[in-house]
Amino acid sequence: MFSExxxxxxxxLYDxxxxxxxxxxxAGDLVPGRSLPSVxxxxxxxxxxxxxxxxxxxxLAADGFVEMRQGSGTFVCEVGTGRKESERSAQARxxxxxxxxxxxxxGLSAGDVAAAFRAELGSEVE
Amino acid sequence: MFSExxxxxxxxLYDxxxxxxxxxxxAGDLVPGRSLPSVxxxxxxxxxxxxxxxxxxxxLAADGFVEMRQGSGTFVCEVGTGRKESERSAQARxxxxxxxxxxxxxGLSAGDVAAAFRAELGSEVE
DNA sequence: CCTACTGTATTGGTTTACTAATACAATAGG
DNA sequence: CCTATTGTATTAGTAAACCAATACAGTAGG
Structure with a gap:
């Protein structure tokens, strides 16, 4: 997981x-409340x-994925997969x-992008 | 056009x-063969x-939009709007x-992106 | 308490992107 | 030809991103 x-x-590196x-x-591999390895x-x-x-x-903390508590550790927040729909859509937009x-x-048109998008996602887009 | x-x-700046x-x-405002302002x-x-x-x-020259000729100037290439469809789609993808x-x-799914895409493009996507 | 663990803050060195400055080389036109 | 105009190449300075180092501050548990 945090191997290399x-x-x-x-x-x-930080990215x-x-x-x-x-x-x-x-993906749910890290559940909310769980602590991450110490710095x-x-x-x-x-x-x-x-x-x-x-x-x-x-x-990660800036994006609301984790919470850093001095003296305790860094923990996964409640949001994660269940993040508010409005927030997700705003970021996506x-x-x-x-x-x-x-x-x-x-020099690419919106149509070009739309076509590429359909091609890339296939049926998922539906 | 090249005002500010x-x-x-x-x-x-160069970007x-x-x-x-x-x-x-x-957009076709600069037709192929036309010379750009000198450097x-x-x-x-x-x-x-x-x-x-x-x-x-x-x-621009690296992307094939213009051609630089020492002593003469910089000129718009033939490609421009008529660039090969395959090239456009490849870049879009x-x-x-x-x-x-x-x-x-x-943490956004492909579905989130697809929704944002439809919302952003509106009817253009069709 | 106090000790060993947590994150925090400040500072500095290295690299890279960006912009500028200056000297060079090729072309066009009189 | 020769001169003015074009792009070319090399070098340097500035700013920002990135990573590391070190000292600081809060928390948990014996």
Missing amino acids: VDPRSPTP QIASRIRIAIA RHLASRLRVNPATVVQAYRA QLVRGLLSEAARR | VDPRSPTP QIASRIRIAIA RHLASRLRVNPATVVQAYRA QLVRGLLSEAARR
Whole structure:
């Protein structure tokens, strides 16, 4: 689970760490209330600086995935998979807006993106 | 058209410049064969360094939007709006893939993204 | 209490992206 | 030709992101 990390990847270390945990929470592998490894434990296991793990945990806390309690530890929040629908849709719309502007920048129309979206998702979109 | 640029924006100057030209080409405002302002002209008009305009033009050239000819100028390529459909769809699909992985990172499902996409595009998607 | 554990805060070094400055090379036109 | 205009190349400075190091502060449990 928190086994390894790639220092040579273009994606930052803290981002790799945060991503894995985020996915684990979304998938239900980490249930709400459960405590994450301590900053120092995870840091020594991954061979990175504790501050890097802090940065990852902080990013997760900013998104509401975890809660950091000084002296106690870092815990998975109630939200996770059951996050409020309005919040999810708002975030999704923001992502989509960014995609569309990026597509426009490259001279792609909304139709191009829509076609790619259908092709990529297949039947899931229905 | 090439009127102003915002140095305080988080998006780089060369990117702002390239984006506008890209959109102008995609929209047909700049027809193939037409010459763009010279590096120095555009730079002095926008109050930026010529090298910054070069970087913008270079990015456009890398995408096949324009062609830079030393001694002559920079010209809009034939592609532009008529770019090959396969190329457009491939690029669009790559963008969409990136979006979906980013969405997964944030704990959003493909369904969330699909809903946001429909909401954002409205009737255009049909 | 007090000790061993938790997260917090500040600081610094390294790298990378961005912008600028300056000198170079090719083309067009008189 | 030769001069003015075009893009090219190299170098440098500035800012931001990233990671590490170290000292600080709160909490739990014996």
